[in-house]
Amino acid sequence: MVSTPLTPLSTHPARIRAEIQALHPQIVEWRRHLHQWPELGFREQLTAEFVSQKLQAWGIEHQTGIARTGIVAVIPGTRPGPVLAIRADMDALPIQEENDVPYRSQHDGVMHACGHDGHTAIALATACYLSQHRDSFAGTVKLIFQPAEEGPGGAKPMIEAGVLNNPDVDAIIGLHLWNFLPLGTVGIRSGPLMAAVELFDCTISGKGGHGAIPQHSIDSIVVGAQVVSALQTIVARNVDPIESAVVTVGKFHAGTANNVIAANARLSGTVRYFNPQYEGFFGDRIQQIIQGICQAHGASFDLEYRSLYPPVINDDRIASMIRSVAEHVVETPTGIVPQCQTMGGEDMSFFLQQVPGCYFFLGSANLSRGLSFPHHHPQFDFDETALGMGVEIFVRCVEKFFNDNPIRSYSGR
Structure with missing residues (x-):
């Protein structure tokens, strides 16, 4: 891993707990490692191996090789309760990177040009934190590291392989780093989000x-x-x-x-x-x-x-939960973008067809630093400050979900 100065966690640090702030340099390091070694859909062997090694080091039970390269990790709390899944995609794109950065892609013609390296790093950091704070939630967190979102689609074969079962998932959440929104904002809405x-x-x-x-x-x-x-x-x-x-x-x-x-x-x-x-x-x-x-x-x-x-359609209850959580992480009301939509597509939609859930956008653009190229552009990159914000939002979602339990059908499994 090339040593290079890390982006300081400077956006609203008081709203991000000290332990996550302390973890931030490692999150950035993980993201940059993944960025250097991108892999196309269903070929994420190095990525999956990296994720598995981290989970194993933290003592987190997980299964590998699902839908070829997918991983599912299970983190039980200290008390029984519902099951919340967190989904992150791992694949890159067939694009030649044009960024002149120390962590640029080392795989010719392949690039993390959509932020999936950041999604994986955020999910890993969330797993790391939760594994050390199992007494903070009553229930189970299931982390789904999915291959091939960019195509032909890894969500459906993972569902067919049973990732939403054993234990059965009650709700699911996920985020997308979004360079169409500035750093310090969250785009979230009930109903249709993506086409x-x-x-x-x-x-x-x-x-x-x-x-x-x-x-x-x-x-x-x-x-x-x-x-x-x-x-x-x-x-x-x-x-x-x-x-x-x-x-x-x-x-x-x-x-x-x-x-x-x-x-x-x-x-x-x-x-x-x-x-x-x-x-x-x-x-x-x-x-x-x-x-x-x-x-x-x-x-x-x-x-x-x-x-x-199919279209990405968010559940009203879970969207409301994430919105209330995000309000404690970003400045309100300007930090919440309630009617954010795009005609772009995402196979998170298959998960949302099966269980209630919400997918949301985490602003990651920083125009002053030249970090505003759109997704799938050969110069795409994002402000890594967003990584810690994503972890904080996920952790707060876990805590709120198990305390408030917005899925009323839960029967005490």
Whole structure:
């Protein structure tokens, strides 16, 4: 590990307990180690080994190799009670890092460009603290270190492997470091936070020919152009204007020469929406539109449509709990951003379909230090002061959950 000055924990230090402040340099060191050795989804062997070694050193019972590289750790309190899960994702992205920092990625073409190294470090520090303060909560904390959030998705196979059982999870929480919010803020809301993610690929087959003799051809570019325009009417005319949705065509490939009519055109895009009632709707409507336009021009098509992640929908009770906790960590009211939403997607949604829970954003941008590049950018980085704030919020959530128990269905397991 390269030695380099650490970011001081200077934002509202009085609101972060002394033990977490003292742990902060180690949290930063863990994050920077993980940042130097990023791994893609379902390949997080080094990351999982690092996490497991820390958990073992702290005497925390855990299981490895879940959904290939996932880890689940269990920390029981000194008294029986409900089960609260904390989820952190571990994977990186296929991006070449451009940051000139001592802890830059040592894996060519792979980078932690979304903050998952920070999520893992925060969860590790939370585990470390709770393992030393088991008498502060009545119940069990389950920490889920998940692979492959960036794709193809590690949450669903972890759920299928039983991570929400034995013991059964009553509620789940998670956070995302967020460079669209400044350091010292928390974005949290009840209901939809992030959008469903659906993808489509379509090949339109016409009949190629000479550009000067179009009457003997079926121009796939003309057909494709009409498809792109017509797809925009789905949101404009088929979706309730009070709802939010997006249909984006991100790729359009066709043609080989200036004077040749292309026989084939390939379109790819994404669909985003918040309301679960639209599940299945967009795929059907896109197919209807493409089929109608192709039929009108005598072309054919092949459409592949797939749903990646459902929308992230927060439980009102758990969101309220986290909001009340965050108010003790950040300055209020400016530090709480109650209507924060994004059309970005996250497979935390699969966990929230199974148990009540809440996912929230922890502001991590610091414009004065040049730490404001967006997620998935080759120069993405964040203010590490946010790491200690994340641990403090998680620990306070554990204490409040087991004291106040917002999940009323708990029966004293």
